[in-house]
Amino acid sequence: MANLFCTGVTRQVSTTKKNEERRAYFAEIFLSTNVQISIPQIPTEVDDFIDDLFVLADGKEKANSLDPDKPVIRTSFPEGKFKEKLHLARERNQTLVRQAKAQAMARVGSLKCACCSFDFLENYGEVGRGFIEAHHTKPISELHEGGEETKIEDLALVCSNCHRMLHRKRPWLKMDELNGLLAANIPSSAE
């Protein structure tokens, strides 16, 4: 697969100090000085690709404009949009998602939402067979640079509604927080 390869520092700069600062800045926002983004394989990936390019260009621009005489100020970092993208990319890791589904099928024989127990097969019939979304429960900010690999245990299988709600507000809700909201708001069937 073709990859665009970008590094934080590609040009020779006048001072080593500035160079180091740029590198540090780039590593801070992108979690690495080597960032690879995939060239779209299908038309629906084009939007994501363009977003990635803009985020990357923006980060690089900011890194390059750092004044070597001023300290790097944390609050000037971009809003974590790239981290969000990394999170979503992890959730799109098809091999791991397939393994997580297979594990659930082997354990309980169905794919139910970990938050609300919704089962696509039960509710939609055949078209829903094998469908569920994967949510990465470990925030990217807790991963170290150079990265631990995503593990199956870090993926929660959730329905599309719950997944949207988990991502609706920043900071994202934790699974147990969403479960708490569900419990508090679902009307009792006895009434």
Ligand SMILES: [Zn+2]
């Ligand atoms: Zn759900």
Ligand SMILES: [Zn+2]
């Ligand atoms: Zn998610």
